[in-house]
Amino acid sequence: MSSSSMSPSSDEYNFPKIELHLHLDGAVRHSTLFELAQKKKIDLQGAKSVEDVKKLLVTHEPANLAKVLAAFDIFLPVIKNDAAALERVAYETCEDQSKVGVIYFEARYSPHLLCDSDKGDKLSPKDVIEAIHRGFIRGEKDFGVKARSILCCISGFEDFANEVLDLATTLKDVGVVGIDVAGCSKGADESYGPEIVNMFKEAAKRGIHRTVHAGESGSFGSKSVVHAIVEMKSERIGHGYRLTEDTENYQKYAVKEQIHFEACPYSSVMTGAVPLNWPMHPLKKWEKDGVNFSISTDDPTCFDNTVISELRIAKNEIGLSLEQLKKCQLNAAKSCFLPEDEKVEIIQKIKNGKF
Ligand SMILES: O=c1[nH]cnc2c1ncn2[C@@H]1O[C@H](CO)[C@@H](O)[C@H]1O
Numbered sequence: 001m002s003s004s005s006m007s008p009s010s011d012e013y014n015f016p017k018i019e020l021h022l023h024l025d026g027a028v029r030h031s032t033l034f035e036l037a038q039k040k041k042i043d044l045q046g047a048k049s050v051e052d053v054k055k056l057l058v059t060h061e062p063a064n065l066a067k068v069l070a071a072f073d074i075f076l077p078v079i080k081n082d083a084a085a086l087e088r089v090a091y092e093t094c095e096d097q098s099k100v101g102v103i104y105f106e107a108r109y110s111p112h113l114l115c116d117s118d119k120g121d122k123l124s125p126k127d128v129i130e131a132i133h134r135g136f137i138r139g140e141k142d143f144g145v146k147a148r149s150i151l152c153c154i155s156g157f158e159d160f161a162n163e164v165l166d167l168a169t170t171l172k173d174v175g176v177v178g179i180d181v182a183g184c185s186k187g188a189d190e191s192y193g194p195e196i197v198n199m200f201k202e203a204a205k206r207g208i209h210r211t212v213h214a215g216e217s218g219s220f221g222s223k224s225v226v227h228a229i230v231e232m233k234s235e236r237i238g239h240g241y242r243l244t245e246d247t248e249n250y251q252k253y254a255v256k257e258q259i260h261f262e263a264c265p266y267s268s269v270m271t272g273a274v275p276l277n278w279p280m281h282p283l284k285k286w287e288k289d290g291v292n293f294s295i296s297t298d299d300p301t302c303f304d305n306t307v308i309s310e311l312r313i314a315k316n317e318i319g320l321s322l323e324q325l326k327k328c329q330l331n332a333a334k335s336c337f338l339p340e341d342e343k344v345e346i347i348q349k350i351k352n353g354k355f
Contacts, residue, residue, distance in 0.1 A: 001060050012322060013311045015353050016103045018332035018346070019296045020211075021238055021262035023182070024107035024132065024149075025072065025114060026299025027093045028079060030054045033301075036085055037078045044074060058304045065217040065271040068302050069185045075301065080114045081121050083131035090132040094139020094147055100306045103355065104346050106337060107132075108150035108180050111167065112160045125167060133174040144355075146346075148177040148338065150211065156187040158195035165199045168208050177337035178209030180238065188217050190224035197232055204233035209337035211235065211262065215242035216273045222246035229253055236260040236335055239267075241274050244282040258292040260335035265313045266305050267298035278317035287324045294332035295325070326353075 030053045037044050037053075047053045057071045079085040090107070097105055109132070111125035123131075129149060136147040151168050153161050168179050181196055183189070190213065203210055212228035215221065216239035225243040228234040237243075240261040243250050253259050263283055268274040274281055286293050295314055297305045314320045333347040 001062075013308050013325070014101060015326060016329065016350055016355055017101050017307050017311075018294065018329050018336065018350065019097065019102050019105040019307055020236070020260075020294050020332050020336060021264055021296035021298055022093075022105055022107050023299050024090065024093060024109040025076060025079070026301050027096070027107065027297075028075065028089050028301045029092055029096070030057065030301065032089065032092060033057075033075050033078050036082075040078065042078050044078070054304065057301055059270045059302055060304070062269050062272060062276045065183065065188050065273070066185065068267075068271050068299065069183060069188060071302050073185045076113065081116055081123050083123060083127060086114060086128060086131040087135040087138075090135025090147070091139045091142075092135075094136060094143045094145045096300075096306070097147075098143035098145045100308045101355065102145060102307055103349060104146045104148075104333075104336065104338075106148050106150050106177060107136075108152050108182070110152040110154050110160065110182070110184075112157070112163070113152075113154065113184065125163060126171070129167060129171055129176060130174055136175055146342075148175045150178045150180050150209075150337070151176060153179065153181040153192075153196050153199065155181060155183045155189050155192060155196075155213075157184075158193045161195045161199040165203055165206075165208075168203065169206055178211060179203055180211045180213065182213050182238070183217070188213075190214050190216070190218045190220045191227075192232070200232035200234065209235060211238055213238040215240040216268075217271060222249055225249070226253070229259055234259075236262055238262050239264065239273060241268055241282045244285060254286070254291045255289050260331065261286070261291060261293040262296055263293050264296045264298035265310050265318065266303050270303060278313070279319055281318045283314060283318050283320060287320050292331050292335065294328045294335070 031050045034050045034053045111128040114128045115123040117124045151164050212234040214228040215225040221242040329350050333350045
């Protein structure tokens with residue numbers, strides 16, 4: 001399968017777009033990885049060209065989340081502990097997003113996984129966030145795209161949680177708008193431990209915005225989504241497809257309470273979260289039931305996708321209407337983590353439909 005080859009035309013998607021679920025460390029250009037790896041003499045499993053890097057990292061056959069996350073172990077050493085590389089990745093992501101008509105995106109990453117401060121490295125998690133912010137500021141200036149950071153806790157790494165909370169509390173002025181919890185190759189179990197759960201409760205008290213990876217992988221299914229909403233006070237859900245199987249809770253949280261779901265269609269099939277049967281994809285039901293969802297790429301480094309290739313899949317394969325795809329942009333604007341005044345501006349831009 002290919003995420004980007006499903007239709008040549010992108011004209012019908014020529015409206016302002018918002019992406020809420022993008023892993024910044026999963027959005028590194030293959031060409032940048034190749035160039036930096038060469039310079040640093042890091043072996044990317046023998047890759048001798050950008051094409052080789054692509055072949056090595058991209059998943060184009062339905063697999064599982066562990067396989068997708070294993071790719072991060074191969075390429076993260078190329079950018080971690082390197083402020084200039086992180087700034088560059090942030091800047092280039094703004095350029096890539098502007099090319100496909102994204103006007104605002106929230107990029108998530110674990111500041112801890114992008115440095116080795118615990119091993120005495122000179123870059124700290126705070127330095128990581130500041131480097132990325134510098135890239136976003138330059139990107140915003142040069143490409144007119146607004147970008148903000150969501151800081152991830154990592155499943156199984158409970159000891160990062162309190163520092164993530166401190167950083168999210170103190171670094172709002174360098175573009176931090178919220179927190180998340182994601183997985184990594186060492187585990188993507190959605191039953192998050194007490195430090196992470198309590199940290200999310202405290203974040204809610206402090207008014208820090210919250211999203212949680214739930215209902216994507218593992219054996220917890222819809223339970224992890226309900227837990228994220230009820231116990232972790234999550235305002236949005238990363239993925240969340242599995243809630244659809246649980247009629248009562250789906251009706252309660254997705255249909256009635258209108259919790260926002262950050263859907264990533266291509267990723268959902270590649271990670272095995274959803275079976276490869278596009279017309280039966282949960283998004284079709286979500287459209288019919290008026291669920292509050294938006295559409296994102298998740299990890300372009302691993303899926304070779306863009307928001308436009310995702311919209312194409314949603315329309316041509318899953319069967320969503322163009323109206324629904326536009327509504328997804330408004331849903332995203334209304335559910336984004338920007339402060340109220342900036343959010344109003346973004347909502348207005350989406351309503352106007354002009355760049
Ligand atoms: O689809 C996903 N589900 C769970 N975790 C993910 C997914 N994509 C990426 N990451 C994880 O999130 C970390 C921070 O950005 C990444 O380093 C990766 O391990």
